[in-house]
Amino acid sequence: MSRLSTAVPAERYLADSQVLFYLTDAVTQLLEHKEEYTQFGLIRYFAEYFSSVKNSNHVLFREFNYIRATEHNRASFIRVFWRCFRQIGKSGDLLSVPEYRSLLQLLCPDFPLEVVQSTARIVLTDDATDCLMSFSDFIYAFQLQFYYQEFLDSVLEIYLDLLAGKSPNTVIVPTSSSIEQLLSAKVEDNDKEEQQTGVDSSTLSQCVDALCDRINYSHPSRSCVRDILEQTDRVTYSGLLVSLAEHESINQTIGALPSRAELLIDPEMDQELDKLHSVVPQKRQKSGDLGFLLEVDKEASSSMEAKLRAAHAETIQELEKTRNLLNM
Amino acid sequence: MSDKEKRRSTALPSGMPTGKSVKSDGDHDFLAQAGVGDLLLGAILKMVEARSDDPIGFLADHFCNLASVTDSGSAAGCGEEDPQNSGSASAGAQEQQRLNRALWHLRLAHHSQRHEYVDEPLGAGEDQGVAAILDGSPHFPNQTGVNAGSAFSNNVRVAYDLLNLTGCKKQVDKAPEGSDGSSTDSSTSAGGGVRGGLYTQTLQCLCSEGGVPASTFAPLLRRLCCHDHEAVPCDVFRYGVLTCAVFSDYIRQAQRLYAEVCCPAEGPASRRLCLNVLGTLKEALETSQGCDTYYCVNANTKANTSLEANLKAIRYLQASAKISPLRLAQTMAGAQTLGPGGDMDAKEFEDAAAELFIARVKFVS
Numbered sequence: 001m002s003r004l005s006t007a008v009p010a011e012r013y014l015a016d017s018q019v020l021f022y023l024t025d026a027v028t029q030l031l032e033h034k035e036e037y038t039q040f041g042l043i044r045y046f047a048e049y050f051s052s053v054k055n056s057n058h059v060l061f062r063e064f065n066y067i068r069a070t071e072h073n074r075a076s077f078i079r080v081f082w083r084c085f086r087q088i089g090k091s092g093d094l095l096s097v098p099e100y101r102s103l104l105q106l107l108c109p110d111f112p113l114e115v116v117q118s119t120a121r122i123v124l125t126d127d128a129t130d131c132l133m134s135f136s137d138f139i140y141a142f143q144l145q146f147y148y149q150e151f152l153d154s155v156l157e158i159y160l161d162l163l164a165g166k167s168p169n170t171v172i173v174p175t176s177s178s179i180e181q182l183l184s185a186k187v188e189d190n191d192k193e194e195q196q197t198g199v200d201s202s203t204l205s206q207c208v209d210a211l212c213d214r215i216n217y218s219h220p221s222r223s224c225v226r227d228i229l230e231q232t233d234r235v236t237y238s239g240l241l242v243s244l245a246e247h248e249s250i251n252q253t254i255g256a257l258p259s260r261a262e263l264l265i266d267p268e269m270d271q272e273l274d275k276l277h278s279v280v281p282q283k284r285q286k287s288g289d290l291g292f293l294l295e296v297d298k299e300a301s302s303s304m305e306a307k308l309r310a311a312h313a314e315t316i317q318e319l320e321k322t323r324n325l326l327n328m
Numbered sequence: 329m330s331d332k333e334k335r336r337s338t339a340l341p342s343g344m345p346t347g348k349s350v351k352s353d354g355d356h357d358f359l360a361q362a363g364v365g366d367l368l369l370g371a372i373l374k375m376v377e378a379r380s381d382d383p384i385g386f387l388a389d390h391f392c393n394l395a396s397v398t399d400s401g402s403a404a405g406c407g408e409e410d411p412q413n414s415g416s417a418s419a420g421a422q423e424q425q426r427l428n429r430a431l432w433h434l435r436l437a438h439h440s441q442r443h444e445y446v447d448e449p450l451g452a453g454e455d456q457g458v459a460a461i462l463d464g465s466p467h468f469p470n471q472t473g474v475n476a477g478s479a480f481s482n483n484v485r486v487a488y489d490l491l492n493l494t495g496c497k498k499q500v501d502k503a504p505e506g507s508d509g510s511s512t513d514s515s516t517s518a519g520g521g522v523r524g525g526l527y528t529q530t531l532q533c534l535c536s537e538g539g540v541p542a543s544t545f546a547p548l549l550r551r552l553c554c555h556d557h558e559a560v561p562c563d564v565f566r567y568g569v570l571t572c573a574v575f576s577d578y579i580r581q582a583q584r585l586y587a588e589v590c591c592p593a594e595g596p597a598s599r600r601l602c603l604n605v606l607g608t609l610k611e612a613l614e615t616s617q618g619c620d621t622y623y624c625v626n627a628n629t630k631a632n633t634s635l636e637a638n639l640k641a642i643r644y645l646q647a648s649a650k651i652s653p654l655r656l657a658q659t660m661a662g663a664q665t666l667g668p669g670g671d672m673d674a675k676e677f678e679d680a681a682a683e684l685f686i687a688r689v690k691f692v693s
Contacts, residue, residue: 013379017383019383023372027364030364031355031358043395046368047391050387054388
């Protein structure tokens with residue numbers, strides 16, 4: 001605790017901490033579920049609520065507007081998604097956009113498709129968004145897209161302006177219809193060629209720097225963006241996003257996910273699968289001449305694995321759901 | 329998930345609007361009756377006062393503390409009916425719990441948040457803290473500027489009340505047991521103070537949490553501690569806590585000072601150099617303690633309170649100047665020529681600095 005922290009005015013401290021948002025939500029939840037939440041006392045309710053916020057367990061099964069409302073909520077959601085579904089990465093399954101969206105909807109019932117589609121555009125090229133993605137590729141791109149949504153949208157606007165030949169010093173009014181028409185006209189004309197070559201990196205870097213000066217939503221560190229843009233003379237928007245998604249400092253700043261090397265480590269599930277595998281080889285040894293049974297066993301074990309995986313994910317969800325109630 | 333859907337579907341038939349901004353009268357009544365407003369206001373005020381780096385964590389701890397107080401409060405009624413064995417065990421655990429909570433409160437605000445004016449010049453804070461300890465007596469008179477609303481004072485008061493409560497309870501609980509000899513004398517004043525042993529434990533925890541090794545703060549504790557059976561009044565408690573808090577800061581600064589003076593690669597710093605630096609420190613402390621005569625004379629004339637404050641401020645600034653980087657550099661340059669040879673390691677420097685401080689701490693009588 002800094003002695004000089006008293007220099008921060010109370011209003012700003014309150015605003016920065018976003019505590020009022022959580023208090024409002026806590027009271028709203030309380031009013032919606034009075035009987036359930038007051039049986040152990042009000043103080044216990046608030047203690048549980050804020051403990052779950054502190055431990056990042058509060059976003060499970062909440063609506064999309066809640067999970068995107070604060071940085072902490074977004075990071076917590078990313079982490080919960082990883083914890084619930086990292087086995088998919090382990091099994092090496094590749095999933096499509098609708099499948100990833102279904103997984104997200106298991107945790108957040110109204111999670112929108114657009115976010116998943118934007119994520120896919122980072123992982124795959126624009127044309128191939130109906131292709132399949134690995135869990136690792138998806139989750140890091142998702143992290144970037146979901147956590148820095150507003151920043152990425154702003155950078156896209158800047159990028160399109162630069163593509164359209166606008167000077168970086170032009171003040172953009174995004175909702176102005178005349179500018180939009182101009183933009184779309186310009187982009188259509190020079191679409192394919194310019195998009196492949198992109199824009200001048202140093203210009204984009206300056207614009208992004210200026211953007212960071214005026215915005216109040218979160219953004220990747222300037223040094224990180226500058227590092228990436230210094231690598232090449234010209235850069236495309238998708239190229240920039242791919243580099244950002246893979247940049248370790250982004251991952252560390254958000255703090256929700258481990259590094260790529262440790263992403264798929266899940267000791268508990270490994271134990272379950274090891275138990276399963278220790279059962280299957282014994283059967284194989286016994287059925288020497290009965291080779292056809294081997295195939296049946298394999299199918300059985302893989303379907304059992306899938307069932308086990310699904311059951312595991314479901315169990316985690318159910319446990320999280322009842323955790324708060326059990327703790328009370 | 330089905331539970332969540334169930335919850336949502338039961339919410340609708342109750343006739344509550346789905347929009348969060350509109351609250352019905354029923355909701356208002358419910359919140360008012362439950363005292364939600366006061367509860368949350370208290371929490372926010374505490375949070376803003378503490379300005380913790382982790383506001384959500386702070387609130388979680390705050391409500392958990394509050395919840396355990398209410399829980400143990402309701403459980404206390406049945407505690408007296410328990411057999412003596414479990415009674416003493418739970419009393420010990422409860423005491424430890426109260427001690428932990430008291431320490432939590434004491435950690436909330438820095439000791440410099442004792443006065444209304446928080447815009448202290450950088451670096452003067454420690455000197456001010458040190459000086460205020462060293463020239464004040466254990467019994468603080470009502471100083472100008474120290475109002476009941478200052479964060480540190482509030483927290484000390486809360487911690488004292490928490491531990492005092494333990495003292496009261498222990499008298500009630502321990503009457504039938506008689507196993508702990510320390511309880512026999514504490515019945516002199518009902519709720520008259522914190523038990524001496526508990527007070528000493530608090531000070532020990534504060535010092536070690538502040539990063540001060542036990543050997544360094546042992547002499548300080550000898551001056552501050554009370555006998556186990558004594559009841560410690562509030563002002564003594566406050567004096568002890570403040571002294572330990574300032575001492576921890578002081579030792580940390582001394583450690584940093586040594587680190588600046590000595591280059592770790594070249595081994596321990598020369599004795600000459602260290603002694604000179606310590607001498608400068610001593611001079612600064614003495615300067616801040618000076619002008620006592622002025623202080624005493626003016627204490628009789630209430631009209632001169634602003635003059636007192638000015639003199640004090642001047643003293644602190646002079647003390648700060650004595651330990652300014654320029655002054656230290658001059659001292660260190662001068663050390664090359666005079667003084668004894670040999671080296672002084674970090675521990676010795678720390679102990680010497682501690683001695684300078686402790687020599688000025690008044691004994692608690």
